[in-house]
Every structure is written in C-alpha cells, then in structure tokens.
Amino acid sequence: MVGESHICSAWEEAIVNPVITVENLRKTYESITAVDGISFEVYRGEIFGMVGPNGAGKTTTIECIEGLRAADGGTLRVLGQDPVHNGRAVRQRIGIQLQESNLQPRIRVWEAMALFASFYQQSVDWNALLEQMDLQAHRHVFYEKLSGGQKQRLFIALALINDPDIVFLDELTTGLDPQARLNMWEMVEDIRDRGKTVFLTTHYMEEAERLCDRVAILDQGHIVALDSPANLVKQLDAPLRVEFEPVGPVALGPLQALPTATHVEHHGHRVIAWGKGDPFIVDVVQTLTNQHIRFRHLQVAQPSLEDVFLALTGRRMERGQ
Amino acid sequence: MQSLSKLALVNAKLYIREPAAFFFTLIFPAMLLLLFGAIFGNEPDPAFHSTRGFIDMETPALMAIVIASSAFMGIPIAIASLREHRVLRRLRATPMHPLAFISADLLVNFSMTLMGAMLLILAGFMAFDLQFHGAWLLLLVAFTASALTAFSVGYLIATLSPTARIAQTLGMVLFFPNMFLSGAAFPREMFPESIKRISDLMPMTYMVNLLQAIWFGQPWSEYRTTFIILVLTAMGGLFLAVRHFRWE
Numbered sequence: 001m002v003g004e005s006h007i008c009s010a011w012e013e014a015i016v017n018p019v020i021t022v023e024n025l026r027k028t029y030e031s032i033t034a035v036d037g038i039s040f041e042v043y044r045g046e047i048f049g050m051v052g053p054n055g056a057g058k059t060t061t062i063e064c065i066e067g068l069r070a071a072d073g074g075t076l077r078v079l080g081q082d083p084v085h086n087g088r089a090v091r092q093r094i095g096i097q098l099q100e101s102n103l104q105p106r107i108r109v110w111e112a113m114a115l116f117a118s119f120y121q122q123s124v125d126w127n128a129l130l131e132q133m134d135l136q137a138h139r140h141v142f143y144e145k146l147s148g149g150q151k152q153r154l155f156i157a158l159a160l161i162n163d164p165d166i167v168f169l170d171e172l173t174t175g176l177d178p179q180a181r182l183n184m185w186e187m188v189e190d191i192r193d194r195g196k197t198v199f200l201t202t203h204y205m206e207e208a209e210r211l212c213d214r215v216a217i218l219d220q221g222h223i224v225a226l227d228s229p230a231n232l233v234k235q236l237d238a239p240l241r242v243e244f245e246p247v248g249p250v251a252l253g254p255l256q257a258l259p260t261a262t263h264v265e266h267h268g269h270r271v272i273a274w275g276k277g278d279p280f281i282v283d284v285v286q287t288l289t290n291q292h293i294r295f296r297h298l299q300v301a302q303p304s305l306e307d308v309f310l311a312l313t314g315r316r317m318e319r320g321q
Numbered sequence: 322m323q324s325l326s327k328l329a330l331v332n333a334k335l336y337i338r339e340p341a342a343f344f345f346t347l348i349f350p351a352m353l354l355l356l357f358g359a360i361f362g363n364e365p366d367p368a369f370h371s372t373r374g375f376i377d378m379e380t381p382a383l384m385a386i387v388i389a390s391s392a393f394m395g396i397p398i399a400i401a402s403l404r405e406h407r408v409l410r411r412l413r414a415t416p417m418h419p420l421a422f423i424s425a426d427l428l429v430n431f432s433m434t435l436m437g438a439m440l441l442i443l444a445g446f447m448a449f450d451l452q453f454h455g456a457w458l459l460l461l462v463a464f465t466a467s468a469l470t471a472f473s474v475g476y477l478i479a480t481l482s483p484t485a486r487i488a489q490t491l492g493m494v495l496f497f498p499n500m501f502l503s504g505a506a507f508p509r510e511m512f513p514e515s516i517k518r519i520s521d522l523m524p525m526t527y528m529v530n531l532l533q534a535i536w537f538g539q540p541w542s543e544y545r546t547t548f549i550i551l552v553l554t555a556m557g558g559l560f561l562a563v564r565h566f567r568w569e
Contacts, residue, residue, distance in 0.1 A: 066414065068410075068413065068414060088416040088418070089416075091414065091415055091416040092416045096414040096415075098407070098410060098411060098414060100407055101407040101408070101410050101411040101414075102406045102407055102408050102411065103408055103411065104331075104335050104403065104408055105406075106335055106338040106339070107331065107335060111331055111334070114327065115324075115327055115328065115331050116415060118323050118324040118327035118328075119324050119415040119416055119417040120415070120416060155411075158411075
C-alpha cells in the first residue's frame with residue numbers, strides 16, 4: 001500500500017510539475033513567423049519529440065527553450081526557471097546537442113571533455129562517458145579528424161557531461177548512415193532509461209515513431225497534433241496502403257472504382273492505393289487478377305506518423321520541405 | 322575561475338597547433354630583425370642622431386609588428402573562423418561565462434605576443450650590440466597598452482566579419498599600411514616628408530614612437546600625451562570589443 005501510494009504521488013508530481021512548460025511561444029524573424037503561439041508541456045522521464053518538415057519551427061522552438069534565442073512572446077519555464085533570464089543556471093542542469101555546430105578543429109577529444117566538464121558545477125566521470133560512446137580509442141584524436149558519426153557521439157557525450165536533468169537533441173541523426181542512426185536510437189533510449197528527460201526534434205517520422213513517448217507535430221509554426229505515436233495513428237482512422245509494381249501498363253480506373261479504395265496513384269514505376277479495412281487488400285488483388293494485370297513486389301503498409309502528417313496538412317513530409 | 326584557467330590552457334595549446342599564428346607572432350619578428358641586421362648592420366648612423374644604429378631603432382619598432390600581427394591577423398581570423406564554424410555557438414550552449422572566454426583568448430594572445438617581443442629583443446642582444454637606455458617596467462606597460470588597444474581593434478574586426486575570409490582581408494588592409502608606414506618596418510627617419518605626413522595618420526605610428534621613446538630613455542614629458550591616450554584607448558577599446566562581441 002505504501003509503495004503504491006508512493007508511485008502514485010511520484011507520478012502525480014511529474015504531471016503537476018512538468019520539467020518544461022511552453023505557453024503561447026511566438027518568434028518572428030523579420031517578416032517570417034517561425035513559431036506562431038504554441039503551447040505544450042514536457043514531463044519528467046519521457047522522450048518528447050517534435051517532428052515536422054524543415055522550416056516548421058522545430059529548431060526555433062528548441063533553441064528558445066534552451067535559452068539560446070529570446071522569444072518574441074509567451075512564457076517559458078525550464079526546470080521552473082526562465083531559460084533566458086536565468087540562462088546560465090538553467091544550462092547547469094540541461095545538456096544540449098545543437099543541430100549544427102563544431103569544436104575547435106585541433107582540440108583533442110579528451111581536451112574537449114575536460115574543458116566542457118570545467119564549465120559545470122557538477123560533472124560525471126567523462127572517461128566512462130567516452131567509453132559508453134565508443135570514443136575511448138579516439139581520445140587523443142583531433143576533432144577535425146573524427147568521422148561524422150564520431151563527432152555526433154562526442155556531442156552527445158558533451159551534452160551528458162553534467163549529468164543533466166533534460167537532454168536536448170536537435171536533428172540528432174541527420175546525415176548519418178542507417179547503421180549509425182540505429183546506434184543513436186539505442187543511445188537515446190538508454191539516456192531515457194537512466195531517468196533523464198529527452199527533448200528531440202527530427203524530420204524523420206520513423207525516428208519519432210520508434211523513439212518518442214509523445215510527439216508534437218509541427219507545421220508552419222503551429223502544433224497540429226500532440227499525443228503518443230500510437231494514439232495519433234489510431235485517431236487517424238487512416239487507410240491502408242497497398243503498393244505494387246505492375247508488369248506492363250495499367251489503368252487505374254478499376255482500382256479507383258473499388259468501394260473500399262480511397263485514392264490510387266502512380267508513383268514512379270509503382271502504383272500506390274489507399275483504402276479502408278482489411279477487405280481492401282483482397283479487393284485490390286482480386287481486381288488485378290480479374291483484369292489480368294501481372295504485378296510484383298506487392299507491399300501492404302500500416303498507417304504511420306507520415307500518414308498522420310499527410311492527413312493533417314494535406315502534404316507529404318518530403319514535399320512539405 | 323576554474324573554467325578560465327582551463328580555457329586559457331586549452332587555447333594556448335590550440336594556438337601552438339596553429340602554425341601560421343605561431344610563426345608570425347613568435348618566429349617572424351626575430352627573423353626579420355636578424356635579416357635587417359645582416360643587411361644594414363648596427364653601426365651608429367647619422368640618420369639616427371649619430372649614436373644609434375639601424376637595429377637599435379628597429380628592435381622597439383618591431384615590437385609593434387608583433388602586436389599588429391596578433392591584432393590584425395591572428396585574432397580576427399581565429400575568432401571569425403570559430404564563429405563561422407559555429408564553435409562559439411556550442412560554447413555558448415554551456416554555463417560558461419562569456420567574459421571567461423574572452424579573457425582567456427585575450428590572455429593567450431597577449432602572452433604569445435609578449436613572448437614574440439621577448440624573443441625579438443633576445444635575438445637583438447645576442448646577435449648585435451643592442452643599446453637599451455629605458456626602464457623595462459615602463460616598456461612593459463607601454464607594450465601592454467599598445468597591445469590591448471590593437472587587440473580590441475582585432476576583436477572589432479572579428480565582430481564585423483561574417484567569415485574568416487573577410488576577417489583576413491580586413492586585417493590585411495590594416496596590417497600592411499600600418500607595418501610599412503608607421504616606422505615599424507623601416508625607421509621613420511628614412512621617410513621623405515610626403516610619406517611622413519601619411520605616416521602621421523597611422524595609429525601604429527604612435528605606438529612605434531612611444532616604444533622607441535621609452536626604449537631610449539627619453540624624458541617622460543616627451544611621450545606623456547601618447548602614453549595617456551594609449552592607456553585610455555586600450556580601456557575604451559576593450560570595453561567596446563567585449564560589449565559588441567558576437568557569438569553567432
């Protein structure tokens with residue numbers, strides 16, 4: 001009983017005391033409104049993601065929360081403090097990985113770790129951090145000699161050096177190869193499992209879907225949806241997607257005429273058809289067979305966050321850029 | 322304080338790993354002095370009151386070149402490049418105090434410049450029969466004020482330059498006329514009247530005159546105004562440089 005009420009109150013505390021509160025945040029660059037009055041909260045121990053196409057306002061939002069940019073309007077609280085006015089106090093307790101940054105070209109890995117450790121009142125054993133990030137063998141290497149993935153891991157190590165309460169990761173995996181991206185994902189989950197809150201931005205929907213406990217979808221400076229990826233997809237009541245590669249020419253008319261189909265289109269060599277309910281798959285295959293259309297590489301895709309974005313904005317992520 | 326000393330230490334290492342800055346500040350001035358000495362010698366010359374030789378005149382003047390090389394080339398290029406490649410941005414995303422960064426950078430540049438000047442003087446004494454009639458402490462104060470004035474110009478160039486390339490161009494535009502026309506590369510006594518008038522417009526001329534006056538132990542009254550102006554511009558310049566320092 002005691003244990004249960006303890007868990008309960010800890011959970012309530014997390015809800016009552018979010019680690020980040022954003023109220024009506026607004027930021028304009030000259031004539032462009034980058035962020036147009038958004039509000040949300042981030043709770044202790046979750047991986048919170050912000051997704052959206054380039055230019056949606058993700059980086060502006062994250063940098064306002066980090067205290068690196070001053071907002072034009074709204075209220076921000078990070079660990080109970082104003083990140084601009086109490087910037088240095090807030091930055092003692094958070095870790096930041098910036099979307100685009102570098103270190104001095106000829107600083108050695110261990111020198112960067114020791115230097116950054118000196119900026120904080122408390123810091124962890126950075127040799128262990130290098131070990132975790134698989135950089136121990138490169139501790140004497142100049143920053144400029146590191147590969148893209150190694151640089152990114154070094155920046156994560158630097159973001160963790162003060163044992164922060166919140167870690168901010170802005171476009172963590174952009175420009176990394178698939179294997180490095182998978183490794184990064186595991187690293188982020190590991191950070192959360194150590195009890196830290198993770199705030200990340202990405203323009204890869206599959207990254208948000210795989211990693212985030214909750215996702216805010218941003219488009220043109222507005223939050224168009226905010227929930228867990230599973231709930232977002234569920235609420236969408238989205239069509240199934242069936243894709244195949246026809247052998248020879250194919251007319252889309254009969255597929256479009258199916259009562260279960262919602263939309264059919266050519267996409268390069270492939271045909272993509274959207275429809276409702278499981279019978280849709282059978283309907284498509286039956287129609288193709290009846291029409292004597294041969295096909296290969298048939299794939300059925302469940303709705304994803306990508307579809308959520310499409311449904312909410314009428315645009316695809318990649319086209320939204 | 323801990324981060325200031327750490328920053329200074331790391332900056333010093335990075336400085337030494339950058340061959341261009343290292344060469345131009347620490348090696349080049351002494352080399353230039355030895356070269357001039359080999360060409361012109363250090364015999365007393367009627368052009369220099371018949372008691373001083375070319376190297377006697379050049380040594381304090383070359384101290385100004387060490388300063389100018391750091392101020393107009395080293396500092397602007399290094400800072401603009403750190404900003405351009407978003408290194409400053411990453412440092413700013415920590416609780417590091419902005420003043421700690423600027424102080425450490427200033428400290429390292431000043432130490433290297435001072436070392437360059439000391440190597441230069443050492444080379445002069447070792448290779449030639451160098452005359453010195455002044456007070457070392459006073460020379461150090463004048464050198465420091467000159468360096469800080471020039472450095473604040475360097476930081477302002479860095480602030481004005483969006484890229485390292487532009488910083489380099491602006492720095493050269495200041496460096497070369499100052500070097501050749503201030504009396505730092507060639508004694509002013511060798512200039513015709515027309516060049517002397519242009520020389521009077523070069524800020525570095527006043528640094529060279531002050532360093533030479535102190536070097537040869539001229540009476541205080543002779544360089545009092547220059548001295549006071551230089552100390553005041555050093556303080557004002559540093560204030561402006563820190564105030565307008567741009568991180569991105």
